[in-house]
Amino acid sequence: MTDLTLERVSYRYPKGGAVALDGIDLHIAAGERVALIGQNGSGKTTLVRHVNGLLRPSSGRVLHDDSDVAGRTVAQLARAVGLAFQDPDRQIFAGSVRREVEFGPRNLGLSGGALRAAVDEALAEVGLDGVADTNPYDLGASRRKLLALASVQAMRTPVLVLDEPTTGQDMRGVAIVKRVIDGAHVAGRTVIAISHDMGFVAETVDRVVVLRAGKVILDGTPALVFSKASWDALRSTYLEPPLPAIVGSQLGVAATPTDAALIAAL
Amino acid sequence: MAVTTTALAVLAGGLLGPALLTAVAVVVPAVVGRILGRLLRTALLLTLPIAVSVLLVNLFFFPAGREILFQVGPIAATAEGLGFALETLARIGAISGAITLFYLTTPPSELVLDLERRGVSPRIAFVTLASVQTVPALVERAATITAAQRARGLDTEGSLWRRLHGVLPLAGPVLLGSITEVEERTMAFEARGFTRPGRRTLLWWPSDSGPQRLARWLLVLAVPLLVSARAVGWLGWLG
Amino acid sequence: MLALESVTYRYAGAPRPSLHDVSLELGEGEVVGLVGASEAGKTTLCLIASGLAPRTVGGTLTGRVLLDGEDTAPLAMDELAGRVGIAFASPTTQLSGVAATVYEEVGFGPMNLGVARPELIARIEEALAALRIEPLADRDPAQLSGGQQQLVAIAGLLALHPAHLVLDEPTAQLDPAGTAMVAEALAGLAAGGASILVAEQKTDLLAGICSRVVALDGGRVVLDGIAAEILADPRLTKLGVAPPAAVRLRRAVADANLPAAALARLEHALAAPR
Numbered sequence: 001m002t003d004l005t006l007e008r009v010s011y012r013y014p015k016g017g018a019v020a021l022d023g024i025d026l027h028i029a030a031g032e033r034v035a036l037i038g039q040n041g042s043g044k045t046t047l048v049r050h051v052n053g054l055l056r057p058s059s060g061r062v063l064h065d066d067s068d069v070a071g072r073t074v075a076q077l078a079r080a081v082g083l084a085f086q087d088p089d090r091q092i093f094a095g096s097v098r099r100e101v102e103f104g105p106r107n108l109g110l111s112g113g114a115l116r117a118a119v120d121e122a123l124a125e126v127g128l129d130g131v132a133d134t135n136p137y138d139l140g141a142s143r144r145k146l147l148a149l150a151s152v153q154a155m156r157t158p159v160l161v162l163d164e165p166t167t168g169q170d171m172r173g174v175a176i177v178k179r180v181i182d183g184a185h186v187a188g189r190t191v192i193a194i195s196h197d198m199g200f201v202a203e204t205v206d207r208v209v210v211l212r213a214g215k216v217i218l219d220g221t222p223a224l225v226f227s228k229a230s231w232d233a234l235r236s237t238y239l240e241p242p243l244p245a246i247v248g249s250q251l252g253v254a255a256t257p258t259d260a261a262l263i264a265a266l
Numbered sequence: 267m268a269v270t271t272t273a274l275a276v277l278a279g280g281l282l283g284p285a286l287l288t289a290v291a292v293v294v295p296a297v298v299g300r301i302l303g304r305l306l307r308t309a310l311l312l313t314l315p316i317a318v319s320v321l322l323v324n325l326f327f328f329p330a331g332r333e334i335l336f337q338v339g340p341i342a343a344t345a346e347g348l349g350f351a352l353e354t355l356a357r358i359g360a361i362s363g364a365i366t367l368f369y370l371t372t373p374p375s376e377l378v379l380d381l382e383r384r385g386v387s388p389r390i391a392f393v394t395l396a397s398v399q400t401v402p403a404l405v406e407r408a409a410t411i412t413a414a415q416r417a418r419g420l421d422t423e424g425s426l427w428r429r430l431h432g433v434l435p436l437a438g439p440v441l442l443g444s445i446t447e448v449e450e451r452t453m454a455f456e457a458r459g460f461t462r463p464g465r466r467t468l469l470w471w472p473s474d475s476g477p478q479r480l481a482r483w484l485l486v487l488a489v490p491l492l493v494s495a496r497a498v499g500w501l502g503w504l505g
Numbered sequence: 506m507l508a509l510e511s512v513t514y515r516y517a518g519a520p521r522p523s524l525h526d527v528s529l530e531l532g533e534g535e536v537v538g539l540v541g542a543s544e545a546g547k548t549t550l551c552l553i554a555s556g557l558a559p560r561t562v563g564g565t566l567t568g569r570v571l572l573d574g575e576d577t578a579p580l581a582m583d584e585l586a587g588r589v590g591i592a593f594a595s596p597t598t599q600l601s602g603v604a605a606t607v608y609e610e611v612g613f614g615p616m617n618l619g620v621a622r623p624e625l626i627a628r629i630e631e632a633l634a635a636l637r638i639e640p641l642a643d644r645d646p647a648q649l650s651g652g653q654q655q656l657v658a659i660a661g662l663l664a665l666h667p668a669h670l671v672l673d674e675p676t677a678q679l680d681p682a683g684t685a686m687v688a689e690a691l692a693g694l695a696a697g698g699a700s701i702l703v704a705e706q707k708t709d710l711l712a713g714i715c716s717r718v719v720a721l722d723g724g725r726v727v728l729d730g731i732a733a734e735i736l737a738d739p740r741l742t743k744l745g746v747a748p749p750a751a752v753r754l755r756r757a758v759a760d761a762n763l764p765a766a767a768l769a770r771l772e773h774a775l776a777a778p779r
Contacts, residue, residue, distance in 0.1 A: 040651065040680040054413050078419040089446060090407065091414040093438030103435065107419025137442065142543035151418065168594070168677045170543045170706055171747040196681050199750060238682035243750035250774040259757040266758075266767040378603060388617075392603060450598040453552075456561045457591045458601070458661065459617035462583035466616045467625050469609055 001030035001188050002064050002080050002158040004051060009060035011046055011214075020046040022214035023060070030158065033181060033191045035201040035222075038211035039237055044194045045086075047211070048161045051192070052081040079108055082157035086164040086194075088141075088148035097123065097139075097147055098132040104155040122154035125183065126176050142173050153180060159190040166197050178204050198242040202226060202257035212237040223255035293363070309366040313358055320358065324351035379468060388466055404444065411439045507531040507554060507589065507669045507700070512568035514553055519564075523549040524724045526568070531669055531702050536695045538711035538732060539704035541721035542745030547704040550721065551673040554702060555591035556582055572668070587618055589669045590662030594677040596654035599661075600646050607649075607657050608633075608642045614665040632663040635697070636690050652683025656690055663694075670694070672703040676710065688713060709749045712736055720744055751775055 004027070011021040021043050028034055036044045049055040050062050053074045062069050064080055082104070085091055094100035101119045110118055123129040126146040128139075136144055149165060165177045174197075181191050181204055195201050201208060201222065208225040210218035210233065217233050218225050225234075226245040234241060241257070248256030248265060256262040293302070324347045331344025378391040412422065415435045421428045455461075509529045515522040524546050531537055531554070539547050552558035559566045560582045570577045572588055593599055604610035612629045620628065633639045636656050641649065646657055655675055662670060672691075676684040688710050695701060695714045705711050711718060711732065718735040720728035722744045728735050735741065737752050747753075758771055 039682055049413070052417055054417060073421070073423045074416040075419050075421040075423065078417060081417075083414075083417040085410070085414040085417070087410070089443050090410045090439055091418070093415075093435045093442070103415075104418040107421070140544040155418070168543075168674075168706075170541075170745050171742070172542060172745045174747070196684075198681075238680075238685065240681065243754060247754065247771065247774045250777060251770055259754050262754070263758060263761045263763065266763055266771065447598055450593065450595060451602070453557050453561055454593065454599045455601070456582045457555055457557055457586055458614040458665065459583045459586035461581070462586075462617055462619065464619060467619055467622055469612055469616065469622075469625065 002190065003030050003066070004028040004159065004190065005061075005063040005066070006047070006050065007061045007063065009047075009050060009057045009062060011043075011050065011055060012058045020214055021050075021057075024214070024216060026209065026216065026219075028190060028192065030190055031185065031188050032207055033185050033205040034193070034207045034209060035205040036192060036194045036209050036211065037196070037198070037201060037239060039239075042211040042237065043214040044211055045163060046214075048083060048163065048192060048194065051159070051161060052083050053077040054083075075107070078104075078155070078157070080157055081159040081161060082152040082155045083161040084149050084152040084163060084165065086167065088144040091148050091151070092136045092144060095135055096133050097128055097136055100136055100147060101151045101154050104151050108155055118154045118156065122150040125153060125180055126150045127172075142169050145169060146173060146176060149177065149180060153184075157189070159192070160184050162191070162193045164194050164196065166195060166200050174200060181205075198226070198240065199258075202242045202245070210234065210237065210239070222257040223261065226257040227254055305363065305366055308369075309359075309362045312366065313362045317355055317358060320354050321351045324348070324354065379470070382466070383468060388460070392460075403447075404440070407443055408436070408440050411443070412436055414439075506533065506571075506573055507702075508569075508571040509550070509553065510569040510571060512553060512566060512570065514549060514558060514566045515564055516549075516558075517563040517565075522724060524553070527721075527724070527726055529554075529719060529726065529729070531700055533668070533700050534698045535717060536691075536699070536701045536703070536715045538708075538715035538718040539702060539721065540706075540708060540711070540718060540741070540744075540746045541704075545721040545745075546724040547721055548673050549724070551591060551671045551702070551704055554669075554671045555589045556580070556585035557591065560585075583618070586614065587665050588667055589671060590614075590665050590667040591671045592655070592658050592662055592673065592675050594674040596651045596658065596678065597647075599658040600654060602647075604646060606643050607638065607646055607660075610646045610657055611660045611664050614661055618665070628664045628666065632660040635663055635694065636660045637693075650683060651679045652686040655679065655683065655687050659687075659690060659694075669700045669702065672701065674704055674706065676705065676707060684710070706747070708736055708747060708752075712749045712751075720746065 006024050006026040009021055009024045009026075010019065012019050024043075024047065026047075036047065038044050046055060050057060053062075053069055053072060053076075056070065064077075069077055092100055094103065098119060101122055102115060105115055105118045120129065123132055126149055128143065128147060128150060131139065131143075136147055139147065145165070145168060149162065152160065152162075160181075162177070162181075166174045169177065178200070181193065184191050191205075193201075193205065206221065208218070208220065208222050209216055210225060217237070218230055224230065226241040228245075228249040231241060244256050244259050244262040248254070248262050251266070253262070253265040256265050325343045326338075326341045326347065328344055328347030328350055331342075331347045333345040335343045335345055335348065337343070381391045382388050415432065416422055420432050420435055422432060507530070509527055512524055512527045513522050514524040527546075527550065529537075529550070539550065541547050549558065552562055553566065553570060556570070556577060558564055572585075577585060601610060601613045604613060608629060611632050612625055615625050615628050630639075633642055636659060638653070638656050638660060641653060641657070646654060649657065659670075659672075659675070675691075676687050679687065684707070691701065691703065691710075692714050701714075703711065703715070715732040717730065718728070718732045719726055720735060720741060727744065728738060728740065736749055739756075741748055748756075754771075754775070758768065763771075
């Protein structure tokens, strides 16, 4: 399994563009579930694109298990990091759900029975096993998003990165995403999720990293990051803590980012 | 103006004609508009490939070439070839200069509004505009799609053969996504009354001053004049 | 008053209808929330309410869509444009793409409708003020944030002076700042007496502005009533709709059998303004 390290990583867009990442130092141990939160433009997507080599740092290093990724191509790094993009329509190209999910694992060298098994498993996990032969565009937008998730999940990479997996999803879709993340965690894989849904974040991950203007401003457990002491920092980047944290603090109890935690504290 | 300059460039013979034309119709306005630098860079970028091939082909392979300037192995550069090449380059310069000037000075929305004010149906005007504006959006979409597929192991840095495999996973979403986007845009347009027959109210339109109109008419008139002049045999000194 | 009367609608080429026998009323000054799982028919209902279905989108519609008692069936899309405005989830595809400034973008609709120039200018300025985006008037719409673009889109609809506004998941693609911006704008419009039908997954947002909520499931209306009641209805979860955070918390607390004193303190904290 793979440890990830960003060592003083800065990134500036080409042709004198804005600084998107400003000296980020981040270490994510294998098997952690991490949420990356912040406003659009804070650098979340830029950061995760450094993890699989789509972007190369202007300064600093990105390491997989103490080894600099600089010399490896994106295709090579795809063995270690699967990245599901926010817009599934910028990824879906196949005529059937099955063929779409096959693409990633096939690129990694799977074939025959092993390929079929990986695909079947991923489809079952997101609840699309019943529509394996359907054209993706005959599915609604939220099921296409689950399809994109399955396509990356089938690659079974040690690190799974999800860019806004719950945006546009209904309750059932969010539950499926949560299950996929939990399943990956149990299998010892690292999960990094970019999300705007604070409730989802509080209930799903062990660690929350808050970005603002290319810098990390908060990094800790959900209880810590959503506790009253952090509210000023959160609000400075237009984020609101989830309801249980707010109610908990009004009642004078600490560390209540989720409903369950609040109830336990009362 | 771009159209007439192009026409004139083709008609005016020799070297001096196009050069003079370029100076008057392209360089002067560019200097006035303070875009000479951008103009030169863009025009150069666009025409460099053509210019180089025109130069090389004519320099070495001009059929009527007699006077040899220098040799490169078995092939010889001729003076006549050079002359012809330079003339053609001057014409190309005038044409690309004019087109680039037009492109750099005319925001698409102005062009569309101007056409509409003169009675062109808004639907046609907007289709023109939309096709121009689609390009940057398409480029941006293609970049994201490429990134997404690379993240799934698509090899874009390997051998050509491997990269050919990537055509469908790259082209597919670009096309499909563009179609979806067109559908969404069409709905938004129609929901805002775009299909109503008749003219729209315009908030503003590009101003058209007297001198501008005069300059336009002069250029337009110059075309038939030059044609007849050449036919009659005058203006030979222009080349 | 916008009314759907026993509407059944099937997209062109679809094997089954997307809406079955749907009846719904949107009165003057009413703000109605539309909830349901993905593919329950929310978008389809919005398209029908605005007239885009069956006109632009195609498909077959049985039943009637009425505006102030008048059957809209013989009306063309451009005639409906000025009467019902519709906004979508994607901030970018709604922009006309032909306006250099927000000012022109907002005017796009009434320009199409041939509104006289003085009236056009008045409407643009009124719409900018209603959404408090006057400072953005000279900006290039393509350079704005998603939330700002959505506000421009909604202002563009207001400039049409429609009797009703239909919004299909307007915050789905926005970040928290953008969502807050749009929620605040909608609250302002609602307070000003606008008639709004808004489909959303974010039930917290709806709780803040809607007087009524309608729930769809499999293309049928299954719940229709007072917002606070419907959003607290246990059946909502079965329909695949996440209830507002406060409702969820209350339910979890109820299941946990906490002592009465703790419950009282909780209620007090929930009722307090934040």
